Amino acid sequence: MREPKNKQEAGQALIVTSAVRSIDPYLTIKDHGVRLSQLYCSMLCWITRTRVKKIVLCDNTCSEDVFVDLIRLAEEHGKRLEVLCFKGDHNRVALYGKGYGEGEIMRHVIDKSALLKGEQAFFKITGRVFVENFDEVRTSAESDDVVFDLCMKGWKKAVWRIIANTPIAQIISNRGTGYIKTIFYKCSIDYYRKKLIDCHLTVNDRKELSFENRMFMPLMRNGFSAFTIRPRLIGQSAGTGMLYGGDYSPEIKEWANSMVAPKTYT
Numbered sequence: 424m425r426e427p428k429n430k431q432e433a434g435q436a437l438i439v440t441s442a443v444r445s446i447d448p449y450l451t452i453k454d455h456g457v458r459l460s461q462l463y464c465s466m467l468c469w470i471t472r473t474r475v476k477k478i479v480l481c482d483n484t485c486s487e488d489v490f491v492d493l494i495r496l497a498e499e500h501g502k503r504l505e506v507l508c509f510k511g512d513h514n515r516v517a518l519y520g521k522g523y524g525e526g527e528i529m530r531h532v533i534d535k536s537a538l539l540k541g542e543q544a545f546f547k548i549t550g551r552v553f554v555e556n557f558d559e560v561r562t563s564a565e566s567d568d569v570v571f572d573l574c575m576k577g578w579k580k581a582v583w584r585i586i587a588n589t590p591i592a593q594i595i596s597n598r599g600t601g602y603i604k605t606i607f608y609k610c611s612i613d614y615y616r617k618k619l620i621d622c623h624l625t626v627n628d629r630k631e632l633s634f635e636n637r638m639f640m641p642l643m644r645n646g647f648s649a650f651t652i653r654p655r656l657i658g659q660s661a662g663t664g665m666l667y668g669g670d671y672s673p674e675i676k677e678w679a680n681s682m683v684a685p686k687t688y689t
Contacts, residue, residue: 425444431625436477436542437469440528441550444484446513447521447608449628451607451664456683458661459489464671465658466493468553470500475546475557478504479539481532482550483511483524492682505538507531519626521661522634525549525605526623533616552658552667554607560652561609567648568611572604574649587643598630601639606667607654618645 443459452458469478470493478497480490490506497504509531516524529547532539539545546561554560564570575583583601586592595601610619620636654668671679 425467429492435475435646436473436479436539436545438529438532438536438539438547439466439469439478439480439481439550439563440525440547441480442484442511442516442521442524442528443482443489445521445524445661446517447524448517449520450661452659452661458551460676460683461659461671462624463493463683464675465492465551465553467675467678468498468657468671469557470497470502470504472505472553473557475561476502477538477542478502479507479532479536479545480550481507481509481528481536483509483528483531484513503538505536506606507535518635522626522628522637523623525634526626529615529623530620533612533620539612542612544609546609547605547607549606551661552606552656553671555655555657556652557654559649560654563652564609564648564650567609569614569642570609570650571642571647572607572650572654573647580643583686584646585641587640588629592640592644596636596640597632599633599636601643602633602635603639603642605635605638606656614677616644618642 441462443462444455445453445458448570452461466480469475480493487506487508494504494506511524511527548554586595618641619638622641623634625637628635652661656667657666657669657671659665659670660667
């Protein structure tokens with residue numbers, strides 16, 4: 424697999440994290456058929472409505488044959504879709520929350536993906552969600568390696584950066600203070616491997632130590648940029664059941680349902 428020729432080619436890969444059969448007790452959207460249909464909605468949009476060329480879809484609850492139609496569709500649109508499926512630690516997900524599974528998936532992708540080889544960075548999106556203005560957002564973030572969606576005044580970010588590098592940081596972190604959005608972000612592979620890959624190991628939703636919280640201090644400590652163009656998210660939050668910003672069109676839903684209907688995923 425060839426190396427990227429220049430900075431503009433870096434960060435062209437998209438990682439989609441998925442758990443079709445999630446057993447997280449804190450979720451509102453639990454029905455497996457609904458989750459699969461919503462995942463297909465997002466994947467149809469990523470494949471047909473963006474210029475992204477490389478997509479890695481990783482699910483820790485079902486098998487690759489559930490996604491064969493998506494692989495075929497990607498090929499028809501001149502894109503490469505790599506599907507990685509593995510059996511996650513469902514007991515720990517049930518005990519600690521979906522963030523544990525998210526971290527497991529990211530570790531698996533970083534370690535196993537063939538499509539990421541030669542890439543310097545990636546964009547990550549939570550499964551079932553689409554970024555309507557992705558092409559515009561990606562272009563605006565080309566010069567940055569680590570970019571998250573965080574609206575925070577400069578002085579507050581500077582204060583957090585100082586606190587994150589002091590002994591008191593652990594006390595604050597253990598209280599669940601601090602939060603960063605992990606639905607959609609950009610990160611260099613090296614940064615993620617060195618700074619973020621173990622964040623899920625201390626997730627505990629019962630103690631309000633979410634994945635978003637566990638990622639906060641390492642990012643503040645090591646630095647990151649914020650998106651200059653706010654991502655417009657489409658899809659439904661599995662946790663609250665609320666729409667992020669908009670819903671999929673009836674046409675996309677009909678298309679997704681027609682592809683999902685014949686499938687079994689037990």
